[in-house]
Amino acid sequence: MKYNAIIIGGGAAGLSAALYLARAGLAPLIFAGSPPGGQLMLTSEVENFPGRESILGGELIDIMRKQAQKFGGIIIDENVKSIELVGAGRDLPVQHNVTMPIQHTIESASGETYNSKAVIIATGAKALWMGLDSETRLRGKGVSACATCDAFFFKNKIVAVIGGGDSALEEALTLTKFASKVYIVHRRAEFKASKIMQKRVFEHEKIEIIWNSAIEEIIGEKKVEGMRIKAVGVGRDRPVQEIKLNGVFVAIGHRPDTDLFKGQIELDQKGYVLTTTMYALEKLKAEGLKLKDMKFDVGYQTMTSVGGVFGAGDCVDHVYKQASTAAGMGVQAALDAERYLEKI
Incomplete structure (x- = not known):
């Protein structure tokens, strides 16, 4: 044909x-x-x-x-x-x-x-995903890979961004315009992002960084209600931590x-x-x-x-x-x- x-x-x-x-x-x-x-x-x-x-x-x-x-x-x-x-x-x-x-x-x-x-x-x-069953189940129900697209839906809510590059930090800064608090969960003890992006993140009062950590599970059935994070790398013997939140933004690349x-x-x-x-x-x-x-x-x-x-x-x-x-x-x-x- x-x-x-x-x-x-x-x-x-x-x-x-x-x-x-x-x-x-x-x-x-x-x-x-x-x-x-x-x-x-x-x-x-x-x-x-x-x-x-x-x-x-x-x-x-x-x-x-x-x-x-x-x-x-x-x-x-x-x-x-x-x-x-x-x-x-x-x-x-x-x-x-x-x-x-x-x-x-x-x-x-x-x-x-x-x-x-x-x-x-x-x-x-x-978008590259973490590969968690809970992440797949809750995609579009609080799990996203685009803050520009979805940040507005998290006005006055608590969210987390997963990643440590420029894109992840940019997502976090975008979310601060709407969310009441933004966690950044990163597997290492330092970011890969540019110095200027790091400076903006470090100085932002709404952002809290959780170093040497990875998400073990996103909590919630019909919507995101929290995340369970585990320690990786330095300090991996730390106990698993649960944090209540409303959204998870995955920013580990495309x-x-x-x-x-x-x-x-x-x-x-x-x-x-x-x-x-x-x-x-x-x-x-x-x-x-x-x-x-x-x-x-x-x-x-x-x-x-x-x-x-x-x-x-x-x-x-x-x-x-x-x-x-x-x-x-x-x-x-x-x-x-x-x-x-x-x-x-």
Whole structure:
């Protein structure tokens, strides 16, 4: 089966790209995954997506799916088993000169084969979790991996942040705007975060740090009611401690869902997709140059190292990680793909 464009990913980035390509009359095929929906499906309420004061994450995804389908998008709730990108492995050009139509090949989990002239990768990134049964059970019921998304729901409540890097400390500082008290639980006796972030945390009256400790269990049946922490490393003979609280924010990192594309497109050291813009910035950094020194045209800003293959959302973005920014990147990728298809 042949398509003008195939989108891999059914979250905010993928569905936004689908809407724009569908409205352009290109009838894109969307592999939404199984289960579909991306990170929004793990969010109980969304209050920072433009257009609605409050909406359930699953409801927002459903609206976006129906909107894409209304204009001709074809959605399959299936994962991609394998992909063959024509031109894979070549160096990323500064300008993408399109000279002939290319057909990329995708095999679905059910064994069907699909061909497409353009592919948008919007597979997202997954938050790393601690691996506790109680953490899984209470996810969305007081357990979160995004303070920017969920901090408002913990107004005047007690919460804990798990982690010791910049992201964890930033989460803790965000939570202080709403919560009455914020614990930071860290496995070591010092943070990995930048000095300026540490200074802000150490000086904040709402924050208490619990060093050399890890969560053994999150307490609660239908909602978070507390945490049980154990000592690790120095002082590991300390007794297990129980603390009453209302929320636990896990901030031990994210992992882009890009294993499928290893060896076919350029990824950075952490596995995030390198698009033209990101590649150009990496190049500047490697050569010790500044942004003003960039003298070349970056062409299709969302294109990857393979012609006709574009990246969008959290599999590209390792900074913002918001549904609205992912949606915007999806729109950019769709517009780039549309221009690309017009030229071949």
